[in-house]
Amino acid sequence: MRREGSPWQGFGAVFLKELADHLASARMRVLEWLVVLTAMAALYSAIDRLRETTAEDPFLLLRLFTVNRPPLPSFVAILGFLIPLMAIGLGFDSINSEHNRRTLSRVLAQPIYRDALLAGKFVAGLATLAVSLLCLWLLVVGLGVFLLGVPPGGEEIVRSLVFLLVTLAYAGVWLALAMLLSIVFRSAATAALVALGLWLFLAVLWPMLAPAIAQIVAPPDLRMQLLGLPTLATLEWQQGLSRISPNHLFGEVVLAILSPATRSLGPIFIDQLQGAVIGAPLPLGESLMIAWPQTVGLIAGMIVLFVASYVVFQRQEVRA
Amino acid sequence: MSTDVIAARGLTKRYGEATVVDGIDFAVTKGEIFGLLGPNGAGKTTTILMMLGLTEVSAGSVQVLGCDPAREPLAVKRRVGYLPDSVGFYDHLTATENLAYTARLMGITAAERPQRIHDALARAHLLDVADKRVATFSRGMRQRLGLAEIVMKRAEIAILDEPTSGLDPQATVEFLELIKELKSEHVTVLLSSHLLDQVQRICDRVALFQVGRIVLLGSVTELARQVLGAGFVVEVEAEPAPGTELESRLHAVPGVSTVMRTGHDRYRLTADRDVRPEAARAVVAANGALRRLSVDEPSLEAIYARFFQNQPSGNAGVRDAA
Numbered sequence: 322m323r324r325e326g327s328p329w330q331g332f333g334a335v336f337l338k339e340l341a342d343h344l345a346s347a348r349m350r351v352l353e354w355l356v357v358l359t360a361m362a363a364l365y366s367a368i369d370r371l372r373e374t375t376a377e378d379p380f381l382l383l384r385l386f387t388v389n390r391p392p393l394p395s396f397v398a399i400l401g402f403l404i405p406l407m408a409i410g411l412g413f414d415s416i417n418s419e420h421n422r423r424t425l426s427r428v429l430a431q432p433i434y435r436d437a438l439l440a441g442k443f444v445a446g447l448a449t450l451a452v453s454l455l456c457l458w459l460l461v462v463g464l465g466v467f468l469l470g471v472p473p474g475g476e477e478i479v480r481s482l483v484f485l486l487v488t489l490a491y492a493g494v495w496l497a498l499a500m501l502l503s504i505v506f507r508s509a510a511t512a513a514l515v516a517l518g519l520w521l522f523l524a525v526l527w528p529m530l531a532p533a534i535a536q537i538v539a540p541p542d543l544r545m546q547l548l549g550l551p552t553l554a555t556l557e558w559q560q561g562l563s564r565i566s567p568n569h570l571f572g573e574v575v576l577a578i579l580s581p582a583t584r585s586l587g588p589i590f591i592d593q594l595q596g597a598v599i600g601a602p603l604p605l606g607e608s609l610m611i612a613w614p615q616t617v618g619l620i621a622g623m624i625v626l627f628v629a630s631y632v633v634f635q636r637q638e639v640r641a
Numbered sequence: 642m643s644t645d646v647i648a649a650r651g652l653t654k655r656y657g658e659a660t661v662v663d664g665i666d667f668a669v670t671k672g673e674i675f676g677l678l679g680p681n682g683a684g685k686t687t688t689i690l691m692m693l694g695l696t697e698v699s700a701g702s703v704q705v706l707g708c709d710p711a712r713e714p715l716a717v718k719r720r721v722g723y724l725p726d727s728v729g730f731y732d733h734l735t736a737t738e739n740l741a742y743t744a745r746l747m748g749i750t751a752a753e754r755p756q757r758i759h760d761a762l763a764r765a766h767l768l769d770v771a772d773k774r775v776a777t778f779s780r781g782m783r784q785r786l787g788l789a790e791i792v793m794k795r796a797e798i799a800i801l802d803e804p805t806s807g808l809d810p811q812a813t814v815e816f817l818e819l820i821k822e823l824k825s826e827h828v829t830v831l832l833s834s835h836l837l838d839q840v841q842r843i844c845d846r847v848a849l850f851q852v853g854r855i856v857l858l859g860s861v862t863e864l865a866r867q868v869l870g871a872g873f874v875v876e877v878e879a880e881p882a883p884g885t886e887l888e889s890r891l892h893a894v895p896g897v898s899t900v901m902r903t904g905h906d907r908y909r910l911t912a913d914r915d916v917r918p919e920a921a922r923a924v925v926a927a928n929g930a931l932r933r934l935s936v937d938e939p940s941l942e943a944i945y946a947r948f949f950q951n952q953p954s955g956n957a958g959v960r961d962a963a
Contacts (some may be wrong), residue, residue, distance in 0.1 A: 326715035334745035342733075423729030427787070429694055430723035430745040432715045639695045640686060 324434070328380040331433030335441025336448075343411060343449040353408045355454055360398050364461060366390040368468045380455070380602070382473040383480060383579045385465045396461065397575045400488060401568055402524060405495040407453070411446045412499030415511035416634065421509065426639045435569075439634050443500060443627060450492045458485050476605055481608070484578050490619040491571040495520070497626035504634050523566040535559035556588050566621060570615045577612035584613060644671045644828050646798055647692060654687050663853035664701060669798075669831060673960055674824055676840040677833040678945070679850030683832040686726060687806045687848075689800055692831075706797060724793030727800040728783060732776035736767055736786055739775055743790055761793035765819065781812030788819055793872045798829045805839055817843055820934030841941040849948065857948065865939030866913050867910070868948050874937040875910040877920055882928035890927050906932070 367388040389395035419425040502512040535558035542552040563569040581602035648667040654662040664682040669675045677685045690696040694710030710717045740758045765785040805813045849857035881887045892900045901909045924931045
């Protein structure tokens with residue numbers, strides 16, 4: 322049975338309305354200020370530290386993102402932690418609030434498919450995040466130029482823009498997850514709590530649990546232990562498990578893109594490094610190759626979660 | 642029939658084991674006000690959602706304006722307006738902004754939008770609050786805004802689900818007036834309700850739902866005849882001329898089924914139509930002194946109560962109706 326008409330009909334209207342709602346909402350403003358202020362604090366202390374080493378570094382702009390000065394974490398670490406919060410804040414009540422306000426059946430009685438409503442909401446959330454991230458990026462670059470007095474190079478700009486796109490994909494994963502929960506749970510509070518629970522679990526608990534589980538699944542070899550070396554199987558399990566968390570994937574991509582000297586994201590043997598000049602930066606293409614699987618993983622995660630919410634939403638009853 | 646705008650045949654909806662709508666058949670003719678009646682949970686809203694393609698049909702079929710809502714939902718939804726049970730709007734937007742959003746969803750062009758929104762708000766008497774946020778609106782105003790949306794859509798069929806439940810009497814009267822205006826513009830109105838007297842006031846025909854089935858279908862008068870035996874109760878207060886009696890004469894009036902003497906000079910007739918003129922003529926012909934003549938139209942309430950009591954129809958029911 323083929324449906325008549327385009328699933329995109331009404332998409333633009335939904336997109337524009339949701340975008341306007343997001344940009345005007347008090348919730349979004351609070352989240353933006355939270356991100357901007359913490360990020361600025363991290364940035365300021367990073368700049369402080371960078372001033373000491375300005376002359377030696379060819380990738381000064383990228384250092385702005387990654388350098389940390391205790392007690393503050395680096396700018397990217399803060400983003401990795403707070404962006405899920407922002408995405409959840411945008412998505413956790415997107416469908417269930419329509420149910421609860423009893424607007425859903427009225428909107429769906431207009432000549433549009435459910436596809437347009439869901440896709441419009443998702444893309445609007447993504448666009449809101451993109452706008453905020455772009456502003457943040459411009460702020461960082463501007464502050465860098467202003468306070469360090471060194472203009473950024475072409476490759477630095479490209480790398481930081483790639484970083485921006487990956488961050489958007491990372492935010493998209495959390496947005497899709499939050500929307501899925503907003504469809505599954507009729508109460509917005511439940512959806513928010515479950516989303517925040519998952520966020521804390523994946524960001525804080527999972528990095529601690531993954532090594533423990535890896536040790537159980539692949540117990541370390543006694544001989545290696547006596548030599549003070551990790552067992553390869555355990556290490557691989559640990560890495561594989563860690564990569565379930567989008568936070569970990571994001572961290573790996575950031576490492577590869579923003580630290581051009583990164584040569585591998587997994588375990589590496591000494592003989593593989595033969596002839597390599599340790600610490601020499603890789604060309605952009607090579608860095609992208611290293612980060613590619615993780616980037617694809619993030620985008621795939623976003624799509625899978627969106628498709629799941631699509632399927633659940635299509636089968637859901639409209640009536641409250 | 643070519644004038645049928647909605648036709649349901651064997652329409653069925655099951656949720657797992659439970660059958661919510663069980664093989665109903667009905668047709669709605671263009672331009673009439675059709676009432677779906679029944680207690681809560683009888684399957685009215687589910688029937689409506691199936692007509693809009695918002696929920697899948699388990700068996701049978703429904704045609705709306707010649708289209709199958711499951712296959713061509715956009716074509717149906719372009720021409721049908723729907724006011725859901727306790728309609729909601731975006732509280733942080735104004736009435737105009739809310740309508741502008743749905744106008745965009747309907748695909749009304751930007752050039753046409755302001756005029757159509759203005760006209761619709763004017764029709765629903767909401768112009769003076771057009772730029773107020775909907776959060777400040779009363780329930781009656783929200784319902785009227787929902788109706789304004791249907792007006793703006795220029796829908797050929799307006800489907801209203803429990804439009805007057807929870808409204809105060811004043812708001813109800815205003816709302817029913819608006820529905821009548823729609824009818825005068827040849828819009829077909831489908832109305833679901835459990836508030837019987839309102840349905841009776843405006844509906845041309847009603848379908849009575851009971852646990853997923855339509856148990857009665859027709860105009861109120863027809864239903865009265867079907868359920869109560871006779872629909873109209875005429876009270877006659879007349880003094881018979883000395884030596885004569887009125888009872889048999891009144892009984893002879895065509896259409897009268899029973900005559901009861903309720904007092905020294907009072908008679909209660911039950912009839913299948915309004916027999917006041919004939920009754921008056923009969924009294925006068927017998928030289929009686931006619932003092933009072935009144936009629937009670939059959940009330941849907943009585944039909945409803947009688948039907949759900951599941952008692953054989955008889956005079957007792959008619960007396961309750963009166």
